[in-house]
Amino acid sequence: MVLGTYKEVVTARSTDKQIQKVSQDGGIVSALFCYALEEKLIDGAVVAGPTDEFWKPAPMVAMSADEIIAAAGTKYTFSPNVLMLKQAVRQYGLEKVGTVAIPCQTMGIRKMQSYPFGVRFLADKIALLTGIFCMENFPFVSLETFISEKMGISMELVEKMDIGKGKFIVETQDDVLTIPLKETHGYEQAGCKVCLDYVAELADVSTGSVGSPDGWSTVFTRTEGGETIFKAAVEAGVIETKPVNEGKFGLEMLTKLATQKKEKAMKEIDKRKGMGLPVPFKASSEKEDPLANV
Amino acid sequence: MLARIKEFLGLGAKPKEVSEEPKEVVSKEEVEKVAEEKTKPRIGYIHLSGCTGDGMSLTENYDILADLLTDMVEIVYGQTLVDLWEMPEMDLALVEGSCCLQDEHSLHELMEVREKAGLVVAFGSCAATGCFTRYSRGGQQAQPNHESFVPIADLIKVDCAIPGCPPSPEIIAKTVVAVINGDMDYLQPMIDLAGYTEACGCDLQLKVVNQALCTGCGTCAMACQTRAVSMTNGRPEVNSARCIKCGICYVQCPRSWWPADRIKKDLGL
């Protein structure tokens, strides 16, 4: 199953105009955290907050809706959110922590929960893990290369970055610039090449843009906890939903991209293993479902 | 009971070889049978060159400690816990601390543990990796010659390791429960970790970044118990002056080993 185990999949967006304005897609991540904060289901959330450097995020503990909304939008570079979980519990004293994580970050968090070797009194304080889809990530200098060098504009003019329809897209106040995704190849981080998870299969709720129209998100509810919070947010009118498009521009597209990512990763895993390099995942010959994230 | 688990696993072999065997050595039926019997394992706690922090961490399982001690296990030996000088036979021995090669008594005690215990567990990073006793170099009163400290697997065959400085109360509880239930799937990583004795923060660079595996997730920096790891441009940076060689950063990295099936089970997925 290339989309992981899930209870339900829908197309959804935040009903909050303020969130709609700044969010990457349907604003599901921000809307869920704001709702959970208000309902005291979490008492803070680790998000990718802004720093002094444009488009270079850093993990931060957001304790108010304003802080959550200030961190909305996708930054296509590293924000090692997992490291802030411990601070959230120790320095900020949170008991119920929300966090947003790309798939590799969910893997770090979930492994820590199942095997908390040196990590005391944190595993059961993760109250809401919102996962986001991820095809690949880029070192910061790769972004600078796309934007400053290839597009010829300064990073600080950028209002939004996006990847879609085969392009890397940058919006400024009065312009939309693109480069073909082909030109970004070779600039991804090497660790992404063996990644077998596209849609954050181990999150409580996972969300991304592919599979839904612009301004909307595709949302999977996966765990009991995730389903409960998402349904409550919908019931409270914070999030609106519609049935996901099953066809070519919906689940079919998502399935296709997830399959492509996994097939490519499996090839790389097999190749590296063939060279005797260490890879924590099984070779395709060693597993029942060759595309499973094991 | 533990002797049987041991038998199923063929633990006479070195840990490395065990890990390469298919995991299905223990059939479902056998595990259920073992779980059913629920004989209280006889547990010993052996204190070598450690700080008692690992033992303390065990007692921090406040919620389950009373049940654990009265119904689930029998603590038969341990200097801080039981008034007994002669080491008895044990199903499971938790060994805390590394071993000083210049201390005959420690050497003797360690050899005796191996003889008397069914399963020997390196309990905590000092026993498992040497941890900060790796920095010992003698020259202090009252034993200036006490300078060489090694992880216990350098001297005896260790069946499994629970690294951590200290290991979290949760992992100790999870391990004990897994032992009682004969849940060998859960214990497998700890059996594998018995071979991880030369730990260091630099493993992140050598075994993850150098191997094209790092994703910049930040788990290592979260896990480090001395805050020796920070993230610079999406990669771990280890302050070697702070690193105590406990191995936790590498052990918790999702790119060192990946227990996918266990995680899915725990999440109900």
Ligand SMILES: Cc1cc2nc3c(=O)[nH]c(=O)nc-3n(C[C@H](O)[C@H](O)[C@H](O)COP(=O)(O)OP(=O)(O)OC[C@H]3O[C@@H](n4cnc5c(N)ncnc54)[C@H](O)[C@@H]3O)c2cc1C
């Ligand atoms: C590196 C990367 C690659 C992605 N690739 C895809 C893809 O291939 N297909 C797809 O459908 N979706 C992809 N996404 C997800 C998508 O871009 C949106 O993040 C997602 O749809 C959530 O949008 P939203 O409007 O619900 O969230 P918002 O309300 O806008 O909130 C987004 C949240 O993500 C956090 N965040 C931003 N950047 C990062 C980061 N680098 N690391 C961790 N957290 C971050 C923000 O702090 C914020 O909390 C990717 C995201 C990232 C970070």
Ligand code: SF4
């Ligand atoms: S592709 Fe995988 S490894 Fe790379 S950033 Fe995304 S989730 Fe992490």
Ligand code: SF4
């Ligand atoms: S935990 Fe592993 S993959 Fe994650 S940042 Fe550290 S070394 Fe890289």
Ligand code: SF4
């Ligand atoms: S960097 Fe930290 S976690 Fe890693 S071995 Fe050193 S002290 Fe332990």
